[in-house]
Amino acid sequence: MRKFTWFNAVSLTFGFAFLYIPMIILIVYSFNESKLVTVWAGFSTKWYGELLQNEAFLDAAWVTVKVATISSTIATVLGTMAAFVLVRGGRFFGRTLFSGMIYAPLVMPEVITGLSLLLLFISVGLDRGVTTIVLAHATFSMCFVSVVVSSRMVTFDKSLEEAAMDLGCTPWDAFRSVTLPIIAPAVISGWLLAFTLSLDDLVIASFTSGPAATTLPIKIFSAVRLGVSPEINALSTIIIAFVTIGVLTASISTKRAISRQKRDEQMAQQ
Amino acid sequence: MNATDVFVPWLDADAKPMIEFSGVTKNYGDFTAIDNIDLKIFPREFFALLGPSGCGKTTMMRMLGGFENVTKGTITIDGQDMKGVPANKRAVNMMFQSYALFPHLSVADNLAFGLKRSEMPKSEIKGRVDEMLRLVQLGKFASRKPHQLSGGQRQRVALARALAKAPKLLLLDEPLGALDKKLRQETQFELMDIQEKTGTTFVIVTHDQEEAMTMASRIAVMDHGKLVQVDTPDRIYEAPNSVYVADFIGDVNIIEGRIAKADGEAAELAWAEGHSPIRGMSGAGVSSGQGGAFAIRPEKIVIGTEEPTDVHNRISGEVEDIAYLGNISTYYVRLENGALVKSQTANTRRIARRGITWNDKVWLSWTDTAGIVLAG
Numbered sequence: 001m002r003k004f005t006w007f008n009a010v011s012l013t014f015g016f017a018f019l020y021i022p023m024i025i026l027i028v029y030s031f032n033e034s035k036l037v038t039v040w041a042g043f044s045t046k047w048y049g050e051l052l053q054n055e056a057f058l059d060a061a062w063v064t065v066k067v068a069t070i071s072s073t074i075a076t077v078l079g080t081m082a083a084f085v086l087v088r089g090g091r092f093f094g095r096t097l098f099s100g101m102i103y104a105p106l107v108m109p110e111v112i113t114g115l116s117l118l119l120l121f122i123s124v125g126l127d128r129g130v131t132t133i134v135l136a137h138a139t140f141s142m143c144f145v146s147v148v149v150s151s152r153m154v155t156f157d158k159s160l161e162e163a164a165m166d167l168g169c170t171p172w173d174a175f176r177s178v179t180l181p182i183i184a185p186a187v188i189s190g191w192l193l194a195f196t197l198s199l200d201d202l203v204i205a206s207f208t209s210g211p212a213a214t215t216l217p218i219k220i221f222s223a224v225r226l227g228v229s230p231e232i233n234a235l236s237t238i239i240i241a242f243v244t245i246g247v248l249t250a251s252i253s254t255k256r257a258i259s260r261q262k263r264d265e266q267m268a269q270q
Numbered sequence: 271m272n273a274t275d276v277f278v279p280w281l282d283a284d285a286k287p288m289i290e291f292s293g294v295t296k297n298y299g300d301f302t303a304i305d306n307i308d309l310k311i312f313p314r315e316f317f318a319l320l321g322p323s324g325c326g327k328t329t330m331m332r333m334l335g336g337f338e339n340v341t342k343g344t345i346t347i348d349g350q351d352m353k354g355v356p357a358n359k360r361a362v363n364m365m366f367q368s369y370a371l372f373p374h375l376s377v378a379d380n381l382a383f384g385l386k387r388s389e390m391p392k393s394e395i396k397g398r399v400d401e402m403l404r405l406v407q408l409g410k411f412a413s414r415k416p417h418q419l420s421g422g423q424r425q426r427v428a429l430a431r432a433l434a435k436a437p438k439l440l441l442l443d444e445p446l447g448a449l450d451k452k453l454r455q456e457t458q459f460e461l462m463d464i465q466e467k468t469g470t471t472f473v474i475v476t477h478d479q480e481e482a483m484t485m486a487s488r489i490a491v492m493d494h495g496k497l498v499q500v501d502t503p504d505r506i507y508e509a510p511n512s513v514y515v516a517d518f519i520g521d522v523n524i525i526e527g528r529i530a531k532a533d534g535e536a537a538e539l540a541w542a543e544g545h546s547p548i549r550g551m552s553g554a555g556v557s558s559g560q561g562g563a564f565a566i567r568p569e570k571i572v573i574g575t576e577e578p579t580d581v582h583n584r585i586s587g588e589v590e591d592i593a594y595l596g597n598i599s600t601y602y603v604r605l606e607n608g609a610l611v612k613s614q615t616a617n618t619r620r621i622a623r624r625g626i627t628w629n630d631k632v633w634l635s636w637t638d639t640a641g642i643v644l645a646g
Contacts, residue, residue, distance in 0.1 A: 162337055163370035165357040167384030167435070181374045264418045
């Protein structure tokens with residue numbers, strides 16, 4: 001066992017302080033009685049109450065969740081298909097170009113992606129609103145999904161599909177009953193990634209949203225420009241709570257899966 | 271014994287083959303994986319495709335399974351041309367080298383997988399699954415997932431799954447490759463037993479000659495996409511048709527030289543100045559005057575300290591090395607012309623009683639029919 005030295009204690013404290021002090025301040029001030037963000041006037045939950053009355057924020061939150069759900073689903077379907085072709089397609093003309101182009105949006109500055117999508121929507125005469133945000137988000141998050149799924153596909157034993165066909169499956173049936181259940185964890189984490197990306201995207205959404213639909217990040221950003229209100233603090237605290245719960249659930253279930261795997265392997269030895 | 275007792279359909283001109291390759295060629299781009307092969311495999315045979323990696327044996331099997339197209343020629347199974355028939359429409363099942371068990375399904379569901387996609391009524395599937403579990407003695411493990419099984423158990427699940435649909439033809443791709451030696455030997459006999467019980471035609475791909483020798487009714491030795499020799503294990507071992515086959519199967523001494531005499535059954539090979547030619551059986555295509563080689567198995571060479579007088583083939587040399595393997599010993603004897611010849615003797619006596627040791631002058635001898643003269 002290594003000794004816990006003073007040096008370790010100090011660096012740990014500094015590291016975590018650096019990461020979490022801003023968030024702690026935000027959470028603490030969300031329970032501030034005063035309307036002034038920087039002056040502490042006692043504990044209160046009234047800003048949470050007011051937040052629930054604020055139609056504009058609730059609308060924006062609803063739009064955000066809707067956009068994230070639909071766009072990540074589209075991105076997952078398209079991204080999985082792209083991953084399939086990239087890993088399984090064998091050698092076809094332009095394969096290298098295609099695989100490069102799938103990953104290019106990962107490094108493309110968001111401003112440019114947003115701008116080009118805006119130009120596209122204008123030129124085809126699509127009114128900006130929920131639809132355009134959904135399309136834009138599906139476009140940029142699908143390459144993330146395809147990266148996640150194709151990294152799983154690479155290690156997928158192709159003979160499993162062949163075995164399925166050998167036992168009487170059509171290629172589609174083999175995909176549905178063998179391949180998909182096995183790569184499901186990768187597909188699900190791809191979906192979650194796309195969902196998260198869509199939730200916190202500000203740049204692309206601000207290019208492609210219209211007066212009819214505003215997402216939460218845009219709403220918060222524009223509200224903050226008029227001055228930070230305790231309501232925003234309350235909203236941010238709620239978001240932090242959601243994220244924390246999500247991360248904890250994920251890590252606990254992963255831990256359980258690992259210990260189950262270990263138990264199973266021991267069983268196989270007997 | 272007459273022909274009706276013994277299973278030798280390949281000698282019967284009227285026997286109907288189960289599988290027939292005629293002029294089958296398979297190209298991958300410029301590379302020829304299978305080169306104009308003709309082959310017949312008969313019902314109930316245990317047929318082994320044997321060869322080093324890259325010889326085309328796996329391609330042969332995958333063409334039978336419907337996973338590869340034939341570039342030229344035809345493959346028929348039960349008289350039906352297999353061109354364009356996909357894997358899921360063939361009465362052929364395959365046991366994959368990696369076993370390819372579905373990790374998300376239990377053992378019972380793995381076995382039922384093919385049955386659910388067949389015409390078998392739902393009510394009969396359970397019974398068939400139980401029957402297959404009994405066949406491979408895995409009844410207790412029906413509800414386990416593949417990763418909860420040991421290697422040997424997985425192998426048996428894979429076999430049972432491939433047999434569940436009662437295919438006419440079962441393809442086995444290196445079925446025992448992942449098992450350790452002891453388990454492999456046990457499983458070989460289990461496989462033969464199951465093959466006999468179910469009456470299925472087995473085609474097995476292996477690079478392990480011992481495995482092929484033990485199990486197969488006939489072996490096809492392959493090299494560079496061609497069939498070098500197709501014959502029973504004993505014929506392959508005793509009467510190889512080429513140096514390649516002799517060298518690939520088991521241990522062999524190859525002595526090169528010039529064919530001095532060839533008349534029907536017997537042939538002689540001149541191998542060194544001042545020595546009388548070696549006498550042996552005559553291999554295929556041997557004619558006097560051409561270059562050739564004499565192939566003889568180490569266990570057919572008798573080693574002794576005195577010059578034998580009753581056999582024609584005798585050579586003297588010096589013991590260079592002795593490999594003691596417990597049950598047998600192999601003597602490496604250096605001949606006067608520099609060649610190294612192996613002689614193998616069963617250790618029927620205890621080691622202390624052994625008469626021959628390092629650097630001893632010894633005589634090697636063998637009968638006129640012990641070895642074979644092959645065309646070079």
